[in-house]
Amino acid sequence: GNSVTQMEGPVTLSEEAFLTINCTYTATGYPSLFWYVQYPGEGLQLLLKATKADDKGSNKGFEATYRKETTSFHLEKGSVQVSDSAVYFCALSEGETSGSRLTFGEGTQLTVNP
């Protein structure tokens, strides 16, 4: 079956530090890959997505590249801000680009200190 493994948290960084949250997946076909973010007290929001190999998703300074050869979709940001503190979920959806039947990773708590 499908599975998503995320870097274990929590992650604590200082403002303007470089962020990487690792995500690897297992899927039988060609999944679409997503990063969702959950800010404190709010629901999950789509941060970015990639639907095929070598695609790069980007939003709000975050980037992730779909690497089929390493089955990875690592999230990166060059300079984090305090407002980026949240829980980040990597997810995949197989067989469609809608992302409705999502398989999530465990989530990684990020705290950015001023």
Place this chain on the structure above:
Amino acid sequence: GAVVSQHPSRVICKSGTSVKIECRSLDFQATTMFWYRQFPKQSLMLMATSNEGSKATYEQGVEKDKFLINHASLTLSTLTVTSAHPEDSSFYICSAREASKAQNSPLHFGNGTRLTVT
């Protein structure tokens, strides 16, 4: 933007009682809603797909008689945990897609419900 309201945000109930969780799309219509569950330090797992006006589709291993789903209108889906037990304690989240949007449009998530069964 599209908002999904989930209620209650937290609930504590006694073993053997039933708990109802509501998921409402506030400013859009949703023919399909999804229910997820997350145990501590584990992934969000899809439990079921809720379809307006028809029976829900449950994922393998999810007891449909225990987790009753009703999607009676285009803006409301409810999940009822019947005869709850401590092992049902979990974080439940719903999501929905705007009915007018394409299949690849993003889902909108509720804030989740923390259920604790004592």
